[in-house]
């Protein structure tokens with residue numbers, strides 16, 4: 246039996262200008278363009294190995310060691326697109342194996358909690374699409390491949406690039422112009438850091454997809470956001486990245502997080518993603534920036550209470566010093582020499598704030614998807630760890 250295999254890794258991305266709202270649910274076409282920072286795969290990544298063989302009668306997915314259903318329309322749409330691109334190659338060259346007709350075995354591992362608001366679906370679908378594109382030896386570039394990942398999960402399209410990424414919403418009804426593009430590579434602004442304060446790693450209350458549908462259908466404020474606020478902010482944020490102007494970038498990032506949570510609150514029934522801990526972290530960062538007289542740290546929150554705080558390396562001692570002062574009892578500081586941090590700040594916050602945070606992940610801007618020599622699949626095309 247011949248088994249063809251490939252493996253790839255993909256990163257998480259955290260939006261600084263949020264995607265919230267779909268104009269087409271089945272194609273995952275957004276109501277606004279968005280921008281994100283890709284995070285380092287040293288800390289958060291998905292590794293996916295894929296195998297194709299004439300002997301595999303059906304497609305199968307093992308996620309974190311467990312057999313998962315592949316019945317979701319989103320995954321089916323990704324696999325159908327990838328197969329059709331492979332078939333084009335096969336129809337032009339009869340000497341290549343007919344992989345498009347074979348079953349696929351997909352084995353994937355996230356090195357962080359799945360479905361906990363840490364963008365696992367983004368890294369997950371990006372790794373799935375990239376590893377199969379590699380197996381199929383598709384010639385398409387990352388922007389083209391990003392349109393397939395988008396059908397899996399909207400935000401996944403932005404995980405196809407490293408550094409600073411935009412998802413251009415596009416205008417076409419078929420979604421052919423709704424794709425990710427690079428704003429700037431990691432090398433342009435490599436000193437961007439991110440501290441993730443994991444406020445809860447439980448499964449979230451309102452999934453993004455249904456939350457967005459409620460907002461689009463019921464919020465008046467949302468119309469203002471997509472028509473008046475985001476288009477201007479999209480250009481301003483891209484420019485701030487190109488100028489490496491953290492004060493502007495940070496200001497826009499915090500404003501956009503708040504705008505997104507405001508339209509959630511303006512929905513009927515209202516959607517609450519921030520909790521008391523999240524709100525106290527917001528206050529802490531504003532207080533820090535006020536004392537400094539400029540914006541040196543910026544928070545952003547996705548569809549959950551976890552805080553992501555962006556800052557530049559040169560301000561690490563101050564920013565992490567303050568965070569360490571209130572969260573030193575929380576796990577995640579091991580990789581840093583905390584004795585060097587500046588904890589002298591007299592900014593006052595609830596001394597029990599640390600109780601609302603379960604973990605801190607210290608990371609930074611990172612690279613896009615990578616080929617991997619590590620494989621999760623054995624030569625029979627089954628998961629190496631568990632073979633069920």
Ligand SMILES: Nc1ncnc2c1ncn2[C@@H]1O[C@H](COP(=O)(O)OP(=O)(O)OP(=O)(O)O)[C@@H](O)[C@H]1O
Pocket residue numbers: 291308353354355358359360361362363364365366367368369370372373452453547548
């Ligand atoms: N490695 C993976 N391979 C394939 N699919 C994955 C992978 N990781 C996650 N997923 C899919 O993504 C789903 C989780 O997506 P969900 O949007 O609920 O959470 P999240 O991505 O962690 O949060 P958010 O998108 O709000 O940041 C999983 O149930 C699974 O279907």
Ligand SMILES: C[C@@](O)(CCOP(=O)(O)OP(=O)(O)O)CC(=O)O
Pocket residue numbers: 259260262263264265273279366397398399400401453454546547548
């Ligand atoms: C708040 C967000 O994180 C929403 C992400 O939504 P998803 O990409 O998870 O939604 P689906 O397209 O329905 O899969 C903002 C963002 O990442 O831009």
